[in-house]
Amino acid sequence: MRFADRPFLSAAGRPILIASAAVVIGWIVSLVLPGYLVYLGISAVVIGVALIGLGIVTGTAGMIALCQLTFAAVGAWIVAWLNTAGVPGGLYVWIPLGGIAAGIVGLLIGLPALRLRGVNLAVVTLAFAFAIDVILFKVQFPGTLTGTSVPRPDLVASDRAYFLFAVVVLVVVALAVWLLQRSRVGSGWRSVAFSERGTASAGSSVRTAKLTAFAVSATIAGIAGGLIAGQVGNLYPTGFTTLQSLALYVLSVVTGSYFIAMGVVGGILWVLIPELLKRWGVPQDWAFIVFGVLGIQTLTTNSNIGEDLRRLWRRLRRSRSIVRHGALEPLDEEALRALGSTAGPGTAPLLEVEGLSVSFGSLRALDGVTLTIPERSITALIGPNGAGKSTFVDAISGFLPQHLGEVLLDGTRITRVPPHKRARLGLRRTYQQDRVPPTLTVGAYMRFIAGAASDPAEVEELLEYFGCPGPDTPISSVDIGTRRMIEVAANLAAKPRLIVLDEPAAGLAHEEHVAFAQRLKLVPSRYGAAVLIIEHDLELVRSVADSVVVLDFGRVLASGGQDEVLKSPEVIKAYMGETEML
Numbered sequence: 001m002r003f004a005d006r007p008f009l010s011a012a013g014r015p016i017l018i019a020s021a022a023v024v025i026g027w028i029v030s031l032v033l034p035g036y037l038v039y040l041g042i043s044a045v046v047i048g049v050a051l052i053g054l055g056i057v058t059g060t061a062g063m064i065a066l067c068q069l070t071f072a073a074v075g076a077w078i079v080a081w082l083n084t085a086g087v088p089g090g091l092y093v094w095i096p097l098g099g100i101a102a103g104i105v106g107l108l109i110g111l112p113a114l115r116l117r118g119v120n121l122a123v124v125t126l127a128f129a130f131a132i133d134v135i136l137f138k139v140q141f142p143g144t145l146t147g148t149s150v151p152r153p154d155l156v157a158s159d160r161a162y163f164l165f166a167v168v169v170l171v172v173v174a175l176a177v178w179l180l181q182r183s184r185v186g187s188g189w190r191s192v193a194f195s196e197r198g199t200a201s202a203g204s205s206v207r208t209a210k211l212t213a214f215a216v217s218a219t220i221a222g223i224a225g226g227l228i229a230g231q232v233g234n235l236y237p238t239g240f241t242t243l244q245s246l247a248l249y250v251l252s253v254v255t256g257s258y259f260i261a262m263g264v265v266g267g268i269l270w271v272l273i274p275e276l277l278k279r280w281g282v283p284q285d286w287a288f289i290v291f292g293v294l295g296i297q298t299l300t301t302n303s304n305i306g307e308d309l310r311r312l313w314r315r316l317r318r319s320r321s322i323v324r325h326g327a328l329e330p331l332d333e334e335a336l337r338a339l340g341s342t343a344g345p346g347t348a349p350l351l352e353v354e355g356l357s358v359s360f361g362s363l364r365a366l367d368g369v370t371l372t373i374p375e376r377s378i379t380a381l382i383g384p385n386g387a388g389k390s391t392f393v394d395a396i397s398g399f400l401p402q403h404l405g406e407v408l409l410d411g412t413r414i415t416r417v418p419p420h421k422r423a424r425l426g427l428r429r430t431y432q433q434d435r436v437p438p439t440l441t442v443g444a445y446m447r448f449i450a451g452a453a454s455d456p457a458e459v460e461e462l463l464e465y466f467g468c469p470g471p472d473t474p475i476s477s478v479d480i481g482t483r484r485m486i487e488v489a490a491n492l493a494a495k496p497r498l499i500v501l502d503e504p505a506a507g508l509a510h511e512e513h514v515a516f517a518q519r520l521k522l523v524p525s526r527y528g529a530a531v532l533i534i535e536h537d538l539e540l541v542r543s544v545a546d547s548v549v550v551l552d553f554g555r556v557l558a559s560g561g562q563d564e565v566l567k568s569p570e571v572i573k574a575y576m577g578e579t580e581m582l
Contacts, residue, residue: 015175016175019171019175022170023164023167026045029041029163038160041271042166043267043271044267045170046166046227047224048267048268051255052170052173052257052264055252055262056177056258059193059257060181060186060193060213060439062193064122065109065121066125066129067125067132067242068217069244071225072222072240073136074102074222075095075099075229076235077142078222079150079230081142082098083142083150084142084143091152091230094226098229099220102221103215103218103219105218106215107211110210110211110213110214110218112124114206114207114211126242133241136237136240144234149233149234150233150234162231166227166231169223170264174263180216182444184447188448189209189213190437190439191440191448192213194435194436195435195437198437200398200399201397201420201423201428201435202420203420203421203424225240247287247292248270251266251291252266253298253299253304254291254295254298255304256304256305259306259310273291277290328466328467328515330515339465340526345378346375349372350373350375350377350409351373351396351407351427351530353370353396353405354408355368355369355370355404355405357403358402358403365391366388366395368405368555369392369405370556373532375410375530378520378530378533378546379530379547380535380541381533381534382534382536382538382541383550384552384574387574389534390432391554393429393502393532393534398419398422401416409422409427410497412425414427427496427497428499429491430499431502432503432534434483435487441473441475442475442478443459443470443471443472445475446459446489446490449487450490450494455493459493462489465489467515469482480506481512484504484505484506484507485516492527495528495529499531499532500532501534502534503534504516513537517543521544541566542562542566546562547562550568557570558571
């Protein structure tokens with residue numbers, strides 16, 4: 001390969017180059033700007049740090065937190081207290097300790113997020129901000145009443161040096177967040193924002209994803225608060241009011257600060273808009289009105305600066321908005337033989353369901369359902385609309401813990417096991433609705449779903465097997481049929497004992513149905529997983545299923561070999577309008 005054909009820098013190396021360039025630019029800016037603008041620059045950098053942290057909760061994890069500057073106040077308070085207590089180390093030690101303290105508080109405030117969403121969660125965080133507001137005005141920061149200022153270390157004593165120090169902290173925080181966003185932790189944040197059920201089905205704890213998002217966000221805010229303490233020296237509650245936290249949240253939404261660079265842009269706007277108003281003779285408090293107007297515009301257009309810039313970049317690169325996969329084609333006999341033979345189902349029971357009953361008030365959705373799925377088999381669960389199929393899947397996968405009856409997986413009783421732990425035990429499922437987070441790439445989603453079982457070679461093989469695009473492809477750019485194939489491939493990459501597929505062929509053309517059926521038929525022998533498929537397409541059922549279970553009004557109407565079941569008069573009658581298909 002010629003040198004010109006090689007990428008200039010690896011994907012991992014580019015952030016290091018950008019970070020180094022940012023520090024160099026910060027050093028140059030600290031030298032050339034007038035002293036007043038350098039001081040304003042410190043404020044912009046500090047708010048940029050806080051916004052990057054806020055972007056984790058508001059954008060990446062999809063929750064509402066209206067108390068980011070309150071977490072910053074916690075970090076600043078700890079720094080001020082450590083100063084008055086004479087703890088050695090100076091800001092180099094005090095700022096990280098303030099961040100840790102704020103992170104612990106964030107963890108506690110994040111507990112309501114486990115049960116609350118949307119406006120209700122916003123009210124809780126807003127109440128916390130108001131409470132801290134009142135407390136701070138009552139007790140003040142340590143050293144404020146005695147005039148004890150927070151000193152800067154000698155190396156960063158001047159504003160110009162402190163600006164560069166703040167830039168270095170910003171770069172370190174940005175790199176840490178970049179790494180987290182690309183880790184399983186970050187994928188969990190993105191997944192929980194899109195679908196809590198999809199997150200749990202991947203074996204990832206929704207509780208952990210939410211709490212870590214709050215804790216990391218608050219830790220970063222605490223670091224920002226420590227930087228403020230070093231910047232101003234004497235701390236006052238007016239620098240951390242609830243109104244300012246609300247404005248910061250709006251600015252996070254406007255800029256899309258879950259894009260790290262947009263956090264920096266938000267910090268610049270936080271300083272630039274009030275300064276422009278001041279120069280135009282307008283009271284600086286009107287900046288809050290400007291932020292509010294920008295927030296309304298962002299919410300009504302369902303867009304933000306970061307998303308707009310990303311779309312513009314894609315247009316400049318002439319990327320297509322939708323990638324049609326079109327690669328899932330029927331296989332000839334030779335290709336099928338090359339992929340492997342279809343082995344018969346095993347004899348040992350893998351999933352045992354005994355007397356499963358679920359009621360919603362007076363409605364009996366499932367009534368004493370009992371069935372067994374052998375290992376390395378394909379079982380189809382069919383029935384008319386309202387028969388209880390979705391309820392059955394939710395119950396065995398742990399999303400309806402209030403059911404009666406027992407569920408055993410490979411001899412282990414999992415009746416009271418939560419969904420994410422059932423997934424870890426080897427019970428994986430896909431969904432009828434789209435649960436594949438569009439904010440991830442194909443590869444990141446595969447790694448997130450597969451977890452510890454993720455192997456790059458196996459991931460590539462599974463993507464090719466199901467005709468999916470490459471790992472670097474953004475999921476947002478692929479059609480719904482491809483997303484279903486990606487979901488199936490990802491769950492098989494996790495090496496499950498049983499995979500439950502809820503209408504996986506929806507959105508596929510007829511030829512793709514045929515191609516998918518050919519590949520699905522080989523899954524037990526090729527990947528060692530039993531398959532339970534919920535499907536209305538009886539042609540697909542006939543082509544893949546070893547056995548069929550029919551539900552009707554929450555009860556098992558028939559079960560057994562597909563020929564016997566599908567020709568049963570009772571089954572034909574239950575389907576009514578589908579008689580001709582039978």
